[in-house]
C-alpha cells in the first residue's frame with residue numbers, strides 16, 4: 001500500500017460533510033497556516049516540490065512566487081475545475097467525495113496569495129457537484145473558516161463556484177479567465193502571464209483542483225516531509241484516473257515510486273486487462289500525451305522498467321516515451337483499433353478548437369477528415385504522410401497548447417503504429433470486418449504478480 | 450415581450466451578480482444563461498438572449514457570441530429529455546458506439562434529432578469526465594453510467610413515467 005495523503009479518509013462515513021471531516025483532522029492546516037507568514041507558506045510549498053497537477057507539471061511554489069503584488073490592486077486565486085481532458089476524472093472524485101479538502105486547500109492558498117475572492121471554475125456538466133461544493137462552502141462559513149475576519153486574523157475570504165458552459169478549451173488557464181469574465185473561451189496571447197495580468201487584468205494564480213488539495217498535507221506535514229515521498233522531482237502523491245480495458249477502472253492515489261507494470265497489473269490498482277485480453281497500448285497521461293505500445297509502456301527504450309512518475313513516463317522523449325500529463329491512464333486491449341481511436345481523438349480536438357489560429361482550426365479538421373477516410377476504407381497511402389505533415393505544421397504554431405495537444409496523439413499513433421495505418425489503406429474491406437489486433441507489436445512482458 | 454424570470458430566479462441572478470466586483474456583472478453571463486435555459490424551455494431563443502443582455506446590462510451580441518460558443522447552450526429546441534451520450538475515445542473503448550446505435554434504433558432517431566412526440570433528443574457529445582464508468586450519458590443535471598441496453602430501456606421508461614405523472 002502506497003502512502004495516501006489526499007484519499008486517506010475518503011471511505012470515512014459522512015466525510016463529505018463538515019462534522020466528519022473536521023473530526024478526522026480537517027481544517028488543521030488552516031489553523032496552522034494562519035500562524036505563519038504568507039512568505040513562509042509559499043516557502044513550504046516550494047520546499048515540497050509540488051508540481052501542478054493540471055497537466056503541465058509546473059512547480060507550484062515557483063508559480064506562486066511570480067504573483068505580482070502592486071499596491072491597491074486585488075489579487076485572485078482561481079481553481080481550475082474544468083477537467084475535460086479525455087481520460088481524466090480525478091478532480092471530480094475529490095470534489096464529489098471530499099469537497100472540504102479542496103475548500104481547506106483553497107482557504108490556505110487564498111491566505112498565502114492574498115485573495116479575498118476566490119473562484120472555482122467548474123465544467124458546466126458537473127452540475128450536481130456545484131451543489132456539493134456550495135454546501136461545503138456554506139458549512140465552512142458557518143464554522144468560521146470562511147467569511148470576514150477568519151479565526152480572528154482579520155483575513156476575509158469568500159469562495160464562489162462558477163459553472164462553465166461546456167468547452168474543453170476553458171481548461172486552458174487564460175481561456176478560463178476569459179470565460180470567467182463572461183466571454184468566449186479564446187486563449188490569450190502570453191505574455192502577459194496571469195500572475196501579472198489575469199482575471200479582470202489583476203494578478204491571478206490559476207491552479208488545478210488536485211494541486212490545491214495537496215496544499216493541505218503540505219502545510220500539515222511540512223514541505224520537507226512531503227518532498228521525501230516519491231522520487232526525484234516527482235514528489236508527493238498523484239491521483240491517477242484509470243480507464244479503458246482494465247478490470248478495475250477508477251481513481252488511485254499513488255506515490256510515484258511504483259512501476260507502470262505494477263500499477264496496471266496488481267489488484268491494488270487496475271487489476272490487469274479486462275476479459276483476459278492482452279495489452280496493446282496505453283495513453284498514460286490523458287488524451288493529449290503520446291500513446292505507447294505495450295513494450296514501450298512497460299519498459300523504457302533503455303530496457304529499464306518504466307515507473308509511474310513524471311521523469312520515467314517522459315523517458316525517451318517523444319521518440320519512445322510519453323508524459324504524466326493529467327494522470328488520465330487510458331488502456332487499450334488487443335481488440336482495439338488504433339486508427340479508430342486516433343480518429344475519435346482528432347474529432348474531439350477539432351470540436352474543441354476555439355478557432356482563433358488557422359493551423360489549429362484548419363489542421364484539426366483536416367486530420368479528422370483524413371483519419372475518417374482511412375478508417376472507413378477510403379484512405380490512400382499518401383494520406384499517412386499527409387497526416388504526419390499536417391500535425392507537424394500545427395505543433396508549435398499556435399496561441400495555446402491545444403494545437404500541440406491535438407498534434408501529439410496523431411504523431412505518436414503514426415510513429416508507433418504505422419503498420420496498422422498501412423494495413424487499413426491496403427485492406428479497406430477487411431479493415432471494415434476485423435481489427436488488426438496485436439499483429440506486429442511487441443508482446444507485453446510476463447505479467448507481474 | 451413580457452419575458453421574465455420567476456421571483457426565485459431573479460433572486461438567484463442578483464446573488465450571482467454579487468459574486469463579482471462592482472461593474473463586472475458580465476461575469477454572470479454563463480451562469481445566468483444556464484438559468485435562462487432551465488426557465489425558458491430548454492433552449493436559448495433570441496428573445497431569451499436579449500432579455501439576458503438587458504438584465505446584465507450588456508449588448509445582445511455579447512450574449513449571442515457566448516451562447517453559440519459553448520456546447521451546453523441549445524440554439525434550437527430540444528426534447529423534454531436530452532440524452533447526451535459520450536462518444537470520445539475512452540468511452541469508445543467500452544462500447545459507446547454500440548450504446549449510441551442502440552438508442553438510435555430504440556427511439557427511431559438519428560444523432561441530433563428529436564422524437565416526433567417531442568420527448569427525447571439524442572446528442573453525441575465529447576468526454577464528460579466519467580471515462581472510468583463508460584459507456585455513459587448526461588441526462589439533465591445527472592450522469593447515467595455503466596450503460597447497457599437494459600439500463601437504457603429503464604431510463605426511457607422512467608422518463609416516460611415521470612412525464613406522464615407530471616401532466
Ligand SMILES: Cc1cc2nc3c(=O)[nH]c(=O)nc-3n(C[C@H](O)[C@H](O)[C@H](O)COP(=O)(O)O)c2cc1C
Nearest residue numbers: 052053054080082083084171172173207208211401
Ligand atoms: C487545452 C488545455 C486544456 C486544459 N485543461 C485543464 C483542465 O481541465 N484542468 C486543469 O487543471 N488544467 C488544464 N490545463 C492546464 C492549465 O492551462 C493550467 O496549466 C493549470 O490549470 C495550472 O494549474 P496547475 O499548475 O495547478 O497544474 C489545460 C491546458 C490546455 C492547453
Ligand code: SF4
Nearest residue numbers: 354356357360398400
Ligand atoms: S491553438 Fe487552437 S484552441 Fe488554442 S488558441 Fe489556437 S485555435 Fe484556439
Ligand code: FES
Nearest residue numbers: 535540577579580
Ligand atoms: S471519454 Fe466518455 S466520459 Fe470521458
